[in-house]
Amino acid sequence: MTNTLEAREFQSLLRRLDELLREVGRFADPVAQAHTREIVQALLDVHGAGLEHILGHIDAAGDAGSAVLGKCVADDVAAGLLLLHGLHPLDLNQRVQQALEQVRPLLHSHGGDVELVGILDGVVRLRLRGSCHGCASSAVTMKQTIEDAIIARAPDAVGLEVDGAVEQPTTTPDGRPLVVLSSL
16 A cells, blocks of 8 residues: 555645646637647546556456455555546445544544444545544544545545544645534
């Protein structure tokens, strides 16, 4: 599995690509705008088709291929690329569950845990449990740990509501609120 820094670098590259595409919209020449967007889409289509074929070969390899696919899914960068192309084999719920399993040992070491309340319209709803619930320093640490894990595993989540978080909401790099305080 890649480390969180690599996953963040990958997300940073995706944000930069998005910024560049928005800049294309400011080109004075509509033909240049359309041509640039077509080039980017063609590149995405080529890479997506190639990845689809690679996944087909992995699937055809049986158990060995399943092991490789498991490693790819556990790698934040490879999984992000699969997600970008709509090829990730796990749905949002499964990826959120993976993220929570990843952080549970740390949560348990602080006497806490996290429960997935549900996912509605891409918003992940969680509840902190145990001694970290309501404790400012623990809750902030837990919230950041959970955020990082979910961003890495499920960057397509549109929001995160954490019952028991005590800090002001943060935003994603594009300005969307990531954590919304709530009483579930």
